[in-house]
Amino acid sequence: MGLPRFGRPKNDGELSSNLFVANCGSAVGLSDDDIASVFCKFGELKGVYAADESGTRVIVAYVEEGSAQAALKALHGQSCPELGGRSLHIRYSVLQPTPQDQASDLVPVSITASDVSIPGLFLVHDFISAKEEEELLQAVDCRPWNSLSKRRVQHYGYEFRYDIRNVNTRHCLGELPSFVSPILDRISSCPTFENVKNIVLDQLTVNEYPPGVGLSPHIDTHSAFEDLIFSLSLSGPCIMEFRRYENGDWLPRVASSAVAKIENPEDQSNFIRRAIYLPPRSLLLLSGEARYAWHHYIPHHKIDKVNGKVIRRASRRVSFTFRKVREGLCKCEFPQYCDSRR
Numbered sequence: 001m002g003l004p005r006f007g008r009p010k011n012d013g014e015l016s017s018n019l020f021v022a023n024c025g026s027a028v029g030l031s032d033d034d035i036a037s038v039f040c041k042f043g044e045l046k047g048v049y050a051a052d053e054s055g056t057r058v059i060v061a062y063v064e065e066g067s068a069q070a071a072l073k074a075l076h077g078q079s080c081p082e083l084g085g086r087s088l089h090i091r092y093s094v095l096q097p098t099p100q101d102q103a104s105d106l107v108p109v110s111i112t113a114s115d116v117s118i119p120g121l122f123l124v125h126d127f128i129s130a131k132e133e134e135e136l137l138q139a140v141d142c143r144p145w146n147s148l149s150k151r152r153v154q155h156y157g158y159e160f161r162y163d164i165r166n167v168n169t170r171h172c173l174g175e176l177p178s179f180v181s182p183i184l185d186r187i188s189s190c191p192t193f194e195n196v197k198n199i200v201l202d203q204l205t206v207n208e209y210p211p212g213v214g215l216s217p218h219i220d221t222h223s224a225f226e227d228l229i230f231s232l233s234l235s236g237p238c239i240m241e242f243r244r245y246e247n248g249d250w251l252p253r254v255a256s257s258a259v260a261k262i263e264n265p266e267d268q269s270n271f272i273r274r275a276i277y278l279p280p281r282s283l284l285l286l287s288g289e290a291r292y293a294w295h296h297y298i299p300h301h302k303i304d305k306v307n308g309k310v311i312r313r314a315s316r317r318v319s320f321t322f323r324k325v326r327e328g329l330c331k332c333e334f335p336q337y338c339d340s341r342r
């Protein structure tokens with residue numbers, strides 16, 4: 001089972017026993033226990049949960065609505081001395097059904113990219129051997145991991161900043177490590193991928209997902225990265241789902257007005273969905289429409305259903321995502337999803 005999911009109340013003025021609290025969390029050095037020790041003064045707590053992957057937003061869930069009301073009144077907009085003097089932004093939040101979990105059983109999971117039928121999406125099975133997989137895992141395991149709220153990451157080339165969903169192009173961390181050179185060479189000579197020969201991939205994000213942990217729906221920021229995004233899956237399988245929203249929805253992640261939509265993407269206009277199974281050692285390419293116009297995400301499941309077969313997530317999945325940092329504005333054909341056009 002994934003973590004409980006919360007969203008903005010449907011009606012203004014609707015009370016709830018849960019609070020969405022922004023500006024505190026693990027990314028600013030405050031543990032769930034630190035936060036609980038402040039909020040428990042207003043009533044019995046059910047728990048403190050990460051609201052998203054930012055590490056700066058949490059859900060504080062009370063047993064009683066009155067406790068949430070009292071905490072909101074006392075703490076909203078105030079700087080909180082027990083939490084390092086941080087000024088908390090608080091609103092009500094309601095528990096959502098888990099549409100991602102339920103609906104993923106309804107969307108058929110394709111094994112091949114041609115079955116998914118999204119232009120620009122490619123999948124190559126067995127792109128690397130089991131020995132190469134082992135070597136890549138060993139290489140990253142002897143380097144330091146950065147812990148996010150639910151998964152660990154490593155960045156090479158340029159650091160990816162989750163708060164702005166972008167990279168700092170002025171801060172280059174150096175070349176990509178030599179242990180990925182054979183992979184990069186193979187990508188440039190792989191006949192499945194057109195137009196790749198002249199592209200120098202210069203940013204690598206390594207993600208390590210424990211079982212049951214996925215990734216929220218997102219489009220990699222257009223202005224941050226060029227067209228081709230490669231993701232190599234190692235160690236364990238997962239499914240990746242895709243959503244194409246009718247109206248587009250590029251939103252800056254840092255704007256407070258965007259929070260509800262990010263927290264609860266189901267609130268947005270209608271979307272169509274597809275899914276693909278990503279086995280270990282496969283290489284996925286998102287390009288063109290698949291990269292620019294479809295949200296991709298990994299459901300927070302411990303078990304995936306693929307063609308009626310139950311597939312258990314392994315003790316971890318590690319992915320290597322290779323991208324090319326963009327210089328200048330994005331000029332894609334999908335302005336409704338593009339931050340360069342806002």
Ligand SMILES: O=C(O)CCC(=O)C(=O)O
Nearest residue numbers: 205207215220231319321
């Ligand atoms: O883990 C993956 O395969 C995808 C990662 C991803 O979408 C991202 O880092 O933007």
Ligand SMILES: [Fe+2]
Nearest residue numbers: 218219220296
């Ligand atoms: Fe992504």
